[in-house]
Amino acid sequence: MKLNRFIISAMAFFIIFAGCILSSDPSSGGDTDDPGYSVTGDTASVSSSMGLSAVLLDKNIKNINLKSGDYDGSYLVNNAVAISGESGVTINDLKINKTGSKISSLSATNVEVTENVGDGDCKIQNCFLTNLTINGGGSNSVEISGESKVTGNMNVNKKNVSVKMNSTIEIKSALITNACNLIQLDNTEISEPIIDNVNLNIISGDLGSQMNINIVSDNINVLKLPAATKMELSGKTSGLNVILNNQAAGEIPNIIIADTATVTDVVSIADTTVDIKITGTVSNKISALKTELITINPESVGGKTVEKATAESFSAERLLNFALAKFPKSILGANKFPVIYMDDYDQIVIPANVNSVTYPTSFSFMEKNFTIDWTSSNESVLSNSGAVKHSQTASFISYISLTAKISCETASVDKVFRTSVMPLVLTTTTTTYVSNPTTTTSTTYVSNSTTTTMTTVAPTTTTTVAPTTTTSTYVSNSTTSTTVEPTTTTTTTTTTTVEPTTTTSSTTTTTTIVGSANVYINLITPTDATIDFGAFDNMLNKTLSESVTITATLDEAESWEWYLNGDFISGEQNNNITITSATLSYGRYTLSVKAYKDSIPYSAFIEFDVHN
Incomplete structure (x- = not known):
């Protein structure tokens, strides 16, 4: 077993090491020994994404020269x-x-x-x-x-x-x-x-x-x-x-x-x-x-x-x-396109619960017929056929351009929408049933009408539930392995033991279900949800040990949770929090807050930098 672990660890190390050697794309960071930048006086030469982030934090840098790459x-x-x-x-x-x-x-x-x-x-x-x-x-x-x-x-x-x-x-x-x-x-x-x-x-x-x-x-x-x-x-x-x-x-x-x-x-x-x-x-x-x-x-x-x-x-x-100016409001604003259309700014937002979009392909205006063909600038995020792939990083919004080619007779024109594809909402919930010391942890990614759930139960019990049901069934017998269909409430196991004296005894064991629950978690923040963080210039000077107290406001909120780079901050249960640069390393941080109102979660986040 130790040898197997060593081999796996060695292979993982080799793969990571090899990946670092082979990569020269600025987005990957390049060689792990290379910080991705060099500085001469007030001028920085940058060759990686991480290097660009680093030099932008240095107030002494006045000129940044970027090497070729993404x-x-x-x-x-x-x-x-x-x-x-x-x-x-x-x-x-x-x-x-x-x-x-x-x-x-x-x-x-x-x-x-x-x-x-x-x-x-x-x-x-x-x-x-x-x-x-x-x-x-x-x-x-x-x-x-x-x-x-x-x-x-x-x-x-x-x-x-x-x-x-x-x-x-x-x-x-x-x-x-x-x-x-x-x-x-x-x-x-x-x-x-x-x-x-x-x-x-x-x-x-x-x-x-x-x-x-x-x-x-x-x-x-x-x-x-x-x-x-x-x-x-x-x-x-x-x-x-x-x-x-x-x-x-x-x-x-x-x-x-x-x-x-x-x-x-x-x-x-x-x-x-x-x-x-x-x-x-x-x-x-x-x-x-x-x-x-x-x-x-x-x-x-x-x-x-x-x-x-x-x-x-x-x-x-x-x-x-004319149609270029008229069609977005009449088509995108008519709920025929499952997105949020920001009419005032000509921008599209695709929420986390939308897994696919059906593009409108035609409309009429001034007694003329127009056709629309759609093209995405990044098909790995939003395909030309309408498939949506959301980021699983909570604070990462994918920005792309969605182009509508509008045609009338032999003429055509393009309209480009800045499009924001929101990340998946990730939450972890733990439910404990008092009548049975079994804990179930479910991690759920929410997307349009699709929920993927990973369920872990105590090793002495095996429970299988058909994927179309929302009921999880827990078994109290610690020596029985049972498969329970959604319509089954009792499983009977019969064990026959033959003694050397040819006397036969029969023992019947009945496994009884002692707990079940239907759990629904609404993770989609309503579109009218707003959390106001107030004024903050997004910068903290570590040398000066700067700190900032941030207050989030949401009318009638019942409880608050704070997270730093996705990690829960224990003990912070009010609507304000103090961030001290002295306890942090240099770099960029994401501070997010989750508030509950009428049992519905609302969330927002800000990014800030700790610099010298």
């Missing part, structure tokens, strides 16, 4: 640092938390300028991004230059931020949810758009708030624009399309086509009143499905007045643009 983690930029990459650098998720940061010459699936940047600034140069989210920045804020491209969505959610773009960049689509400014950096005359489609979905507006769009675009689609917010167009666009599918009742949008603006077509398909002031140039025509709902000031612009439009008067390309 960096598949999620990284926090908490210091003002310049990150540049060699050819072939790809980052999964990068969150910029500090003003003065710069990224250049790399590819990334998701980049977010977070609210921690405040009214500061950051620069993006020669980067190839799938999604860019701007939640922070000020008037001199986010600068995008060089040959940068955003192939999916650029979401701008920060009020009054200025996004300044060089004439050489390309952005597929921009969703604007707060009054901001989109400005071309240089004065180069260009004909190709900087942003193909700008979608204005302004969630709320303060009186006097104003936004300026001074770029070249194919289309500017007005989905929602509160009356308190003035939108001024001073650049060039092929189509100003007033759609207003999200407009509040009685809200008349305030739209201005300024002197310097040039618009090919102004079109309204809105079902509500539209008022447009025009001092710039409309080179083709002004039209509306309902002419009585649109007012232009002056009434004639270069001799042009409002014309009556019909579905037949629009090209397939123009109809596709």
Whole structure:
């Protein structure tokens, strides 16, 4: 037995050791003796995912040079640092938390300028991004230059931020949810758009708030624009399309086509009143499905007045643009697609209890038929056929892009959704029956209508239950091995013993079931559950022995549990906890809390770094 254990241990060691030698992928960490980075002065050269996480914690590092490879983690930029990459650098998720940061010459699936940047600034140069989210920045804020491209969505959610773009960049689509400014950096005359489609979905507006769009675009689609917010167009666009599918009742949008603006077509398909002031140039025509709902000031612009439009008067390309703005709410918001669709932000969330999705394949709009083909950026997480694979790491959310190719007649256009696939919820529960000293531990992964349960019972008892039943049956006889079907309550075993004197005696032993239970655990946090952690900058200085007290709030919560990196913290049963850096090693930590309200578990987590 000892020899077998030694052989198994030696084989395991060899496999691990061999894996470390062979691996050169940055995501794997490379050689175990190699920390994945080297430092010269204030500059770090990084070759692994772990190395990148490590140098981002060092406040003395000002420049980070990434070696070619995939960096598949999620990284926090908490210091003002310049990150540049060699050819072939790809980052999964990068969150910029500090003003003065710069990224250049790399590819990334998701980049977010977070609210921690405040009214500061950051620069993006020669980067190839799938999604860019701007939640922070000020008037001199986010600068995008060089040959940068955003192939999916650029979401701008920060009020009054200025996004300044060089004439050489390309952005597929921009969703604007707060009054901001989109400005071309240089004065180069260009004909190709900087942003193909700008979608204005302004969630709320303060009186006097104003936004300026001074770029070249194919289309500017007005989905929602509160009356308190003035939108001024001073650049060039092929189509100003007033759609207003999200407009509040009685809200008349305030739209201005300024002197310097040039618009090919102004079109309204809105079902509500539209008022447009025009001092710039409309080179083709002004039209509306309902002419009585649109007012232009002056009434004639270069001799042009409002014309009556019909579905037949629009090209397939123009109809596709309308459908692009209309279809998510009508299709994804109609519960035909088993996901959470965040309408305001054009994002999809796939909950932990969804194991597969059925993609909608068609819809009708303006008496035209449209088809939809779906493509996932990562089929190991979400396949093109709709199969979902959730991470089993509680705090790891898989971010992918889901592309809907919408076609009408011979024309087609792509719409890219940033998609978050939530991790499986893992819980362990122990139930002890007093009448029988048998303990059962069940570990359950919850997914859509599928529950996998591993059950361990005392070694003196063997219990088998058909997989379709939710009843576990426990046997009190410690000398009998019994298989119990769900419909069976008693098993009788007869033992016959023959004595040498040929006298036969018969003994009958009856095994009686003394305990059974139906157990259902609801692990799916309701969609309206929120736990507010309050303000915390996600950094603790170990040298200074910094500590922080974190208070979680959930109205009417009955009990609390805290976990650090997945390990239960004993003795912490209140809604607040103090974390002391002196007791922790350097690195990143995940602090999670579980609260119970009406016997339903709610959970949330935050990540923080311990640095020097």
